[in-house]
Amino acid sequence: MKKLAWVLALCLITVMALGSVALAAPVEVDYWSVFTGADGATMQGMVDAFNASQDEVKVNHTPMTADDLYQKIPLAVQSGSGIPDVTIVHIERIPAFVSQDLIWPIDTLLENGILRENYIPSAWERTDIDGEHYGVPLDVHSYVTYYNKTLFEKYDLNAYVEDGYLTFDEVKELADKAKAAGYTDKVMGLDWFRAQMLSYYAQLGEGKLTEDGETPSFNNDEMARVYETLKDLHDNGYTTVKGDDPMQLFYAGNLLIWPEGIWMKAGALDAGVDIGMLPSLCYTPETCKNWTSSHNFVQFADDDRTEEEDIAVAKFINYMGENSLVWARDGGQVPAHVSINDVPEFKDMMQAFLADPERGDELAIYYYKYWGLFDTAFSRNGFEPVFGTMSAEDALKAAEQEVIDAIAAQ
Amino acid sequence: MTSTDVRRAPRAGIAARDKLAAAAGLSFIALFFMSGIAAVATVSDVEVSTSQSLGAVLFSLSSFSALLLPISLTAMVMAVTMVLGKRRAPGMLFAGISAAMFALFMLLYAGEGLNNSLYTILGDQLKELGVKFRKRDFSAITVTYSPAAYLTCAAGALTAALAAPPLKTERDRRATRKALVPYAYVGPHLLFFIVFFITPSIYGVYAAFTRWNLFNDPVWVGLENFRTLLFQKGNTYYAQLRNGLWNTVKFVLYSVPFCILVPLALAIALQQRPRGHKFFQAVYYFPALMSITTVSLTWRYMFVKSYGAVSNFFMLPGDWLVPPHSWIALVIMTVWWYIGGTMVIYQSALASIPVEHYEAAAVDGANGWRKFLHITLPGIRYPLSYTLVITVIGQFNIYGQPLMLTGFGNQEANAVLLMYVYENAIKKQVAGMSAAMALILGVCVMAVSFVQARLMRANTPA
Numbered sequence A: 001m002k003k004l005a006w007v008l009a010l011c012l013i014t015v016m017a018l019g020s021v022a023l024a025a026p027v028e029v030d031y032w033s034v035f036t037g038a039d040g041a042t043m044q045g046m047v048d049a050f051n052a053s054q055d056e057v058k059v060n061h062t063p064m065t066a067d068d069l070y071q072k073i074p075l076a077v078q079s080g081s082g083i084p085d086v087t088i089v090h091i092e093r094i095p096a097f098v099s100q101d102l103i104w105p106i107d108t109l110l111e112n113g114i115l116r117e118n119y120i121p122s123a124w125e126r127t128d129i130d131g132e133h134y135g136v137p138l139d140v141h142s143y144v145t146y147y148n149k150t151l152f153e154k155y156d157l158n159a160y161v162e163d164g165y166l167t168f169d170e171v172k173e174l175a176d177k178a179k180a181a182g183y184t185d186k187v188m189g190l191d192w193f194r195a196q197m198l199s200y201y202a203q204l205g206e207g208k209l210t211e212d213g214e215t216p217s218f219n220n221d222e223m224a225r226v227y228e229t230l231k232d233l234h235d236n237g238y239t240t241v242k243g244d245d246p247m248q249l250f251y252a253g254n255l256l257i258w259p260e261g262i263w264m265k266a267g268a269l270d271a272g273v274d275i276g277m278l279p280s281l282c283y284t285p286e287t288c289k290n291w292t293s294s295h296n297f298v299q300f301a302d303d304d305r306t307e308e309e310d311i312a313v314a315k316f317i318n319y320m321g322e323n324s325l326v327w328a329r330d331g332g333q334v335p336a337h338v339s340i341n342d343v344p345e346f347k348d349m350m351q352a353f354l355a356d357p358e359r360g361d362e363l364a365i366y367y368y369k370y371w372g373l374f375d376t377a378f379s380r381n382g383f384e385p386v387f388g389t390m391s392a393e394d395a396l397k398a399a400e401q402e403v404i405d406a407i408a409a410q
Numbered sequence B: 001m002t003s004t005d006v007r008r009a010p011r012a013g014i015a016a017r018d019k020l021a022a023a024a025g026l027s028f029i030a031l032f033f034m035s036g037i038a039a040v041a042t043v044s045d046v047e048v049s050t051s052q053s054l055g056a057v058l059f060s061l062s063s064f065s066a067l068l069l070p071i072s073l074t075a076m077v078m079a080v081t082m083v084l085g086k087r088r089a090p091g092m093l094f095a096g097i098s099a100a101m102f103a104l105f106m107l108l109y110a111g112e113g114l115n116n117s118l119y120t121i122l123g124d125q126l127k128e129l130g131v132k133f134r135k136r137d138f139s140a141i142t143v144t145y146s147p148a149a150y151l152t153c154a155a156g157a158l159t160a161a162l163a164a165p166p167l168k169t170e171r172d173r174r175a176t177r178k179a180l181v182p183y184a185y186v187g188p189h190l191l192f193f194i195v196f197f198i199t200p201s202i203y204g205v206y207a208a209f210t211r212w213n214l215f216n217d218p219v220w221v222g223l224e225n226f227r228t229l230l231f232q233k234g235n236t237y238y239a240q241l242r243n244g245l246w247n248t249v250k251f252v253l254y255s256v257p258f259c260i261l262v263p264l265a266l267a268i269a270l271q272q273r274p275r276g277h278k279f280f281q282a283v284y285y286f287p288a289l290m291s292i293t294t295v296s297l298t299w300r301y302m303f304v305k306s307y308g309a310v311s312n313f314f315m316l317p318g319d320w321l322v323p324p325h326s327w328i329a330l331v332i333m334t335v336w337w338y339i340g341g342t343m344v345i346y347q348s349a350l351a352s353i354p355v356e357h358y359e360a361a362a363v364d365g366a367n368g369w370r371k372f373l374h375i376t377l378p379g380i381r382y383p384l385s386y387t388l389v390i391t392v393i394g395q396f397n398i399y400g401q402p403l404m405l406t407g408f409g410n411q412e413a414n415a416v417l418l419m420y421v422y423e424n425a426i427k428k429q430v431a432g433m434s435a436a437m438a439l440i441l442g443v444c445v446m447a448v449s450f451v452q453a454r455l456m457r458a459n460t461p462a
Helices: A002-023 A037-053 A066-079 A091-099 A121-127 A149-154 A168-180 A193-204 A221-235 A246-251 A262-270 A307-322 A325-331 A350-355 A357-362 A371-379 A392-409 B003-034 B054-058 B065-084 B088-112 B116-128 B135-140 B147-163 B170-207 B224-231 B236-271 B277-289 B292-303 B325-351 B355-363 B368-379 B381-396 B400-405 B417-427 B431-459
Strands: A027-033 A057-063 A086-090 A139-148 A186-188 A255-261 A275-278 A290-293 A295-300 A363-365 B036-043 B046-053 B142-145
Touching: A027 A037, A027 A066, A027 A307, A037 A057, A037 A262, A037 A307, A037 A325, A057 A307, A066 A086, A066 A295, A066 B417, A086 A091, A086 A307, A091 A121, A091 A295, A091 A371, A121 A363, A139 A149, A139 A193, A139 A262, A139 A325, A139 A350, A139 A363, A149 A275, A168 A186, A168 A221, A168 A255, A193 A221, A193 A255, A193 A290, A193 A363, A193 A371, A221 A392, A246 A255, A246 A262, A255 A262, A262 A275, A262 A325, A262 A350, A275 A350, A295 A307, A350 A357, A357 A363, A371 A392, A371 B417, A392 B236, B003 B054, B003 B065, B003 B088, B003 B147, B036 B054, B036 B116, B036 B135, B036 B147, B046 B054, B046 B116, B054 B065, B065 B088, B065 B147, B065 B170, B088 B142, B088 B147, B088 B170, B116 B135, B142 B147, B170 B431, B224 B236, B224 B431, B236 B277, B236 B325, B236 B381, B236 B417, B236 B431, B277 B325, B292 B325, B292 B400, B325 B368, B325 B381, B325 B400, B355 B368, B368 B381, B381 B431, B417 B431
Parallel strands: A027 A057, A027 A086, A186 A255, A290 A363
Antiparallel strands: A086 A295, A139 A255, A139 A275, A139 A290, B036 B046, B036 B142
């Protein structure tokens, strides 16, 4: 009898133990991001670190290109199945998602530990729409200017970058000086058309793509002047030409100045180039602006998502913010979580100037409900007007008309 | 009564029943479009309601269960056709499938509750009433069907019952089995054909007459999209259709001759069985196994001016990603990818030409060219016509190569119509206009195919 009691007790303990294991099963969170390549590896590392740091939540990360994500996610929401619990999107896409009822306000996340004061205001406030809040910024990432320190040293050009800015006039001057000293390679890259144009466009006015929030109005004198500025540099031999690959030229040490995104820092360093980083090229230091975007955590509409999953998502987002130093170090980004700004290691990074609150006005974050349409139409002809194969007037007119026609046909 | 009269009597009876079955089938279709649904939802103590015709649900393009409706309709059309063609067993089968699909729709759609077409209408009403809500608050949505919907279902079942062939004798049962067995073989394919071809085609044609952003219900605009595409100068889509279609036609004209001649030349060369011909056959066929992405990226690296082999190793002048060179690049990579499949067809055709014909021609003193002209070409006339038709259709559907090689660059000099169709539908969510573009391309391909098919038929051996 006593033996039987022991066996029963043992069985009971086993069942309870198994039960407790079952109860402790982590909450699974499906997470989609727009990070591929080196960024994707860094993000996967951060997700793995989060999963290893605790037992309650398990995040399943699905990385894909931004184009793929923006095509797949509306279809997933439409079908009502396979919708991720949390997704990274670019901040400029959020107004369109809100207007299409595709994303939800993050009320539950705000009730579960996500705090407004933990994030850079310029990024956070952009997703306050009609009294609701929709996004939690992971970072801000800007279009900047890299320069080859070795070449600058060799041709004695450091005086031009001492003030931390490089103007278009200074580009011409330093190029002439370098050429006079025997430099024969390319001076400045024309790369990533949309961000380069919009960095300079924001310096000439308010940087508006629309006046009334709906109808595009970027076919204007300011945008035409940006084309003129670049065409002047191109026609006078200061830029790369059609068919050149600025990235490869810079990596090979055959380009002095390379305007590109801050996330290209790691690639340039890996290529062995001794790089310096400046804000976007500018008309004057006082009006300098950098095209800037921000990766935001958002939640797409999903009726099957439970509050338990929302709490798990909040925990994940908080972890990512508090541990985003690695995102700055390996991804080259500027974390939006303000706690990182005070970390000495971050302060020593070359992109830290973008997190300086006193220089917040230099971040030009574009915000247009029809950003996707604008992006496609505006980028269609790229640098062709700069190369002289078509006029800026025609390119802008066609792009603006394309957005108008697309809005009408939607 | 003669034995002939005995056989005729039941035939006359069957014909009458066929008519009844066909009438029931047609009443199914009529009732289908007379049916409607009503939906009621209560959110924050506010009740909102709406009603929709089944026709509107059919074309709402916003619910998974609604996809059962075109399957049901298509099956009933097939059932009526079968019954009128005096094939009662398959008529019964298709009518049964149609009724089952319809019943399944009624079951699932009511359970789905949150389908988008209803949600959009009810949500708009709530917004107008100033109610703050989320989609999940709609869990209490209730769907009811009009009596006509139940009658539709009954008409479907009646069609199946009336079309049922007699099963009294073993002979009847055997005849029914014999009539249905072929459908067991083609059934799976037919199902996929209806789900993945017929249904999207119906929706695609419908979408061409709507303004639709993929998220909300399509809005019927009649011929407006076609008016814009064909006549509205200055509109982006007017320009895109012209540029895309012209570039597509140019690509067809440039590439088709080479896609025919190069594989033919290689097949003839391999037919001579030179040393290593098996190896070369494998080499020529190999690109056909690759995806278009792999092919395009590989060739892109070859053609890039700054580091590609074409400019830097072979030292060929010009930028091969800029017109006119880009057209040559596109043709080269397409032909390279295309050789394998066509070459195998030619090899098979060449092997079937009796060698005696060549020997007799040689005795008569014919040279190689004359042999080719008078023996080889007539001998492969039919496969040649066939490959011409499928190659033309294939090249009209050009998409991957220009997308990955040049994209919309160079002022859209190599942008073909399918690139615009995809970009407008998926990237820009201008799905109605995009469907209209696709429909115009489809009509063009059908017209060309029709002419070619006529020519092919004229060349087909009796």
